[in-house]
Amino acid sequence: MDGAVLACTDGAVLPVSQVFDAIRELGNGGLEQWDPLVLTSASLLSKLPVDSSSVDFVILIWLSIDCPVDQLIQEILRVLKVDGTILIRKSSQSAVGSFDKIISSLENKLLLAGFTEPQVLQSAGIKAKKPSWKIGSSFALKKVIRSSPKMQIDFDSDLIDEDSFLTEEDLKKPQLPPGDCEIGSTRKACKNCTCGRAEEEEKVLKLGLTTEQIDNPQSACGNCGLGDAFRCSTCPYKGLPAFKLGEKVALSGNFLAADI
Amino acid sequence: MKGMRKLLILYASQTGNALDAAERLSREAERRACPFNLLSVDQYDPSLLPQEEAVIFVVSTTGQGDTPDSMKVFWRYLLQRNLGQRWLSGVLYAVFGLGDSSYQKYNFVAKKLDKRLMDLGGTTIVERGLGDDQHPSGYEASLDPWLSSLWRMLNMVKPEFLPNGPDVVIQDTVLIDQPKVRITYHNIANDESHFSSASDLTCLNMQIGSARSMHPGKSSSDRSRPGCFLKMVKNLPLTRSNCGKDVRHFEFEFVSHVLKYETGDVLEVLPGQDSAAVDAFIRRCNLDPDSFITVSLREMDDHNTHDSRIPVKLRTFVEFSMDVASASPRRYLFEVMSFFATAEHERERLKYFASPEGRDDLYQYNQKERRTVLEVLEDFPSVQMPFEWLVQLVPPLKPRAFSISSSQSAHPNQVHLTVNVVSWTTPYKRKKKGLCSSWLAALDPCDGIHVPTWFHKGLLPTPSPSLPLILVGPGTGCAPFRGFIEERAVQSRTNSTAPIIFFFGCWNEDGDFLYRDFWLSHSQNKGVLSEAKGGGFYVAFSRDQPQKVYVQHKMREQSQRIWNLLAEGAAVYIAGSSTKMPADVTSAFEEIVSYENEVSAEDAVRWIRALEKCGKFHIEAWS
Numbered sequence: 001m002d003g004a005v006l007a008c009t010d011g012a013v014l015p016v017s018q019v020f021d022a023i024r025e026l027g028n029g030g031l032e033q034w035d036p037l038v039l040t041s042a043s044l045l046s047k048l049p050v051d052s053s054s055v056d057f058v059i060l061i062w063l064s065i066d067c068p069v070d071q072l073i074q075e076i077l078r079v080l081k082v083d084g085t086i087l088i089r090k091s092s093q094s095a096v097g098s099f100d101k102i103i104s105s106l107e108n109k110l111l112l113a114g115f116t117e118p119q120v121l122q123s124a125g126i127k128a129k130k131p132s133w134k135i136g137s138s139f140a141l142k143k144v145i146r147s148s149p150k151m152q153i154d155f156d157s158d159l160i161d162e163d164s165f166l167t168e169e170d171l172k173k174p175q176l177p178p179g180d181c182e183i184g185s186t187r188k189a190c191k192n193c194t195c196g197r198a199e200e201e202e203k204v205l206k207l208g209l210t211t212e213q214i215d216n217p218q219s220a221c222g223n224c225g226l227g228d229a230f231r232c233s234t235c236p237y238k239g240l241p242a243f244k245l246g247e248k249v250a251l252s253g254n255f256l257a258a259d260i
Numbered sequence: 261m262k263g264m265r266k267l268l269i270l271y272a273s274q275t276g277n278a279l280d281a282a283e284r285l286s287r288e289a290e291r292r293a294c295p296f297n298l299l300s301v302d303q304y305d306p307s308l309l310p311q312e313e314a315v316i317f318v319v320s321t322t323g324q325g326d327t328p329d330s331m332k333v334f335w336r337y338l339l340q341r342n343l344g345q346r347w348l349s350g351v352l353y354a355v356f357g358l359g360d361s362s363y364q365k366y367n368f369v370a371k372k373l374d375k376r377l378m379d380l381g382g383t384t385i386v387e388r389g390l391g392d393d394q395h396p397s398g399y400e401a402s403l404d405p406w407l408s409s410l411w412r413m414l415n416m417v418k419p420e421f422l423p424n425g426p427d428v429v430i431q432d433t434v435l436i437d438q439p440k441v442r443i444t445y446h447n448i449a450n451d452e453s454h455f456s457s458a459s460d461l462t463c464l465n466m467q468i469g470s471a472r473s474m475h476p477g478k479s480s481s482d483r484s485r486p487g488c489f490l491k492m493v494k495n496l497p498l499t500r501s502n503c504g505k506d507v508r509h510f511e512f513e514f515v516s517h518v519l520k521y522e523t524g525d526v527l528e529v530l531p532g533q534d535s536a537a538v539d540a541f542i543r544r545c546n547l548d549p550d551s552f553i554t555v556s557l558r559e560m561d562d563h564n565t566h567d568s569r570i571p572v573k574l575r576t577f578v579e580f581s582m583d584v585a586s587a588s589p590r591r592y593l594f595e596v597m598s599f600f601a602t603a604e605h606e607r608e609r610l611k612y613f614a615s616p617e618g619r620d621d622l623y624q625y626n627q628k629e630r631r632t633v634l635e636v637l638e639d640f641p642s643v644q645m646p647f648e649w650l651v652q653l654v655p656p657l658k659p660r661a662f663s664i665s666s667s668q669s670a671h672p673n674q675v676h677l678t679v680n681v682v683s684w685t686t687p688y689k690r691k692k693k694g695l696c697s698s699w700l701a702a703l704d705p706c707d708g709i710h711v712p713t714w715f716h717k718g719l720l721p722t723p724s725p726s727l728p729l730i731l732v733g734p735g736t737g738c739a740p741f742r743g744f745i746e747e748r749a750v751q752s753r754t755n756s757t758a759p760i761i762f763f764f765g766c767w768n769e770d771g772d773f774l775y776r777d778f779w780l781s782h783s784q785n786k787g788v789l790s791e792a793k794g795g796g797f798y799v800a801f802s803r804d805q806p807q808k809v810y811v812q813h814k815m816r817e818q819s820q821r822i823w824n825l826l827a828e829g830a831a832v833y834i835a836g837s838s839t840k841m842p843a844d845v846t847s848a849f850e851e852i853v854s855y856e857n858e859v860s861a862e863d864a865v866r867w868i869r870a871l872e873k874c875g876k877f878h879i880e881a882w883s
């Protein structure tokens with residue numbers, strides 16, 4: 001029986017020996033007598049120079065680390081006969097392991113383009129079939145539902161002691177930035193303070209509000225009445241709710257008022 | 261156009277900080293036109309990791325250097341020895357950790373993850389970042405420069421991810437992001453129609469579950485409906501008034517149905533918000549409290565018709581799922597508010613707060629002062645935000661976790677809690693109170709309020725009756741041990757039980773000696789704590805004399821007794837404040853092992869570590 005074979009590659013050169021290796025991979029020894037049509041730089045073509053439904057087998061020797069573009073997959077589907085087979089495998093010049101990264105998305109691309117029966121091969125390849133029905137048919141995609149992460153773990157396997165990841169440096173606490181003794185800053189003086197911070201803090205505390213400041217608030221910068229978001233760091237009204245200048249600061253009635 | 265992969269952002273969040281940082285990362289990626297996926301670690305299959313091009317991890321450290329709950333399965337997968345050194349070859353990654361240097365194991369999860377990913381052959385985009393809550397500016401002091409380095413380095417190694425380059429200047433005219441949620445208003449004439457056939461308790465349960473399940477801040481592992489309802493039957497002070505502390509003993513009874521719990525379990529309580537605060541929030545934001553709403557994520561458009569969401573009143577939604585009067589908002593709220601501020605001086609100030617230059621001032625005004633959302637909104641009266649943004653940005657109302665301080669064997673229909681009523685003064689001298697503890701303390705047992713609760717396993721596993729115990733629990737750390745001792749007292753009536761030695765600490769003997777009569781009664785007349793049975797009860801009063809006496813000092817006095825129990829195979833349980841006590845107590849144990857065994861300090865450290873590995877050394881601590 002006579003058949004047609006199309007061999008494509010995205011590289012500039014395609015050795016004939018790789019083509020025949022791939023043909024042998026399809027499991028049909030008789031194909032060795034066929035004369036394949038070879039196309040190079042296939043990813044640059046927008047249209048394959050072959051009639052629709054005229055080819056029995058398409059072999060794609062892939063060199064790049066990226067997936068073949070969708071347009072190329074569609075073109076291969078067009079030129080294949082009904083029940084024809086596509087085989088995609090990596091070139092021997094490809095980087096080691098690069099094909100493994102794209103194999104699962106390649107499988108998805110084939111399914112989305114309309115191929116059926118995707119099958120990942122041991123020799124880092126994938127093959128699929130053009131369906132035997134016509135445009136407009138439908139059938140359910142039978143894909144295995146991915147198991148949850150828990151099932152992936154082999155509980156009998158040896159686990160690494162996670163404490164071995166920590167070095168001496170990791171056990172140290174970070175150094176907080178200097179300037180901690182600035183008055184008004186975050187930390188309070190220790191109970192047995194010796195650096196003089198406690199005395200400085202007491203001075204700051206004594207700057208309380210006077211009766212005049214409560215009854216008749218004034219502000220040179222105009223921000224004291226707006227609330228804590230706008231006040232200066234030394235504003236005597238810090239902690240009080242917003243008020244209007246010239247009016248008495250109202251502490252009752254607002255349930256958010258500070259409890260002084 | 262090639263099939264471009266996306267930048268994967270994985271976060272492992274326990275209290276929401278890692279989620280907040282990861283969301284900020286995703287917003288910055290979106291502005292740079294970088295394609296990304298944002299997922300919690302438990303939503304991602306770790307076996308797919310080798311197929312990613314670039315992964316950013318944002319991970320918190322919780323408890324005592326523990327991985328967050330959402331990360332445990334993922335981390336266990338990564339620890340498999342059969343994953344080779346080239347498993348992640350070609351995968352770029354970066355790690356940012358959020359931690360608190362007041363804990364012993366500062367950012368351990370991020371450090372271990374960074375090392376493990378490198379051992380598996382991954383390539384770092386940028387050196388790991390470690391955020392510290394103790395920094396004067398919080399964790400953002402490390403996050404800001406780390407993000408700048410991340411975008412710059414990512415642009416060098418993967419420029420296709422950042423078609424607009426690493427630096428994006430946001431113009432004034434740039435529109436803000438879209439809110440994540442969509443609000444649907446429903447026209448329901450009879451508000452009783454949905455719940456009229458249900459009892460009051462079932463109605464409350466459905467309302468709480470409905471409101472909380474729709475909130476976007478709900479993590480996938482949260483349960484929206486309360487596990488059960490409790491009513492308070494006793495509210496007793498354990499401390500003398502004016503001693504500087506207010507610790508309460510609460511007793512609850514099951515109302516709906518009795519759930520089983522064990523000693524060492526944790527009870528989560530959903531706090532009730534002040535009605536006046538909720539009303540003030542609704543008024544301030546011009547909302548209609550009686551309208552019926554459903555809330556859904558904007559990205560779930562195609563699934564929306566399949567939802568079976570129950571409309572709830574807007575006020576119910578705010579009351580049960582939005583924390584308006586306790587938690588501080590995130591930095592992003594100020595950024596979004598700046599777009600809605602109509603007064604010029606307010607908009608300028610909000611932009612300043614949201615910028616890197618204003619980070620320190622924002623931290624002082626917001627985080628250090630524990631500013632609430634309501635207070636922030638009242639300080640910026642010209643801001644009127646759509647309710648969608650408020651739902652997204654107001655912190656979710658979170659249940660609070662308490663160690664159960666009772667044994668169900670001793671109190672079959674009851675749960676007891678020991679709660680320190682929290683209050684403090686902010687740097688600006690404003691008085692603040694803890695939301696849940698103050699609410700519980702104000703509950704009157706005669707009111708019959710139904711408290712929504714959930715039961716969880718804690719970090720302290722339930723010991724068997726034949727296991728000797730060494731308990732160290734100063735202050736409210738004694739709460740779970742009250743349950744332990746009650747349980748063993750019940751067990752000892754029918755079987756012989758192993759001894760318990762307990763070290764308690766407090767400030768003053770006559771001020772805050774919690775459960776004094778309970779401990780003393782069990783330490784006499786061959787009780788489970790008595791020295792006659794091989795146990796003991798020892799108290800350290802730290803402020804009754806000029807020099808400090810802490811639990812570790814009492815432990816050293818009982819060095820031989822402790823070693824005798826350890827030699828019998830005793831388990832150690834430590835509970836209390838996280839600042840210095842666990843480290844000091846662990847050091848005391850190491851000294852005791854070294855002294856009694858006449859071995860070196862290094863051998864003693866290894867001995868304690870082996871005890872921890874085989875599950876006989878437990879610490880439960882809180883800040």
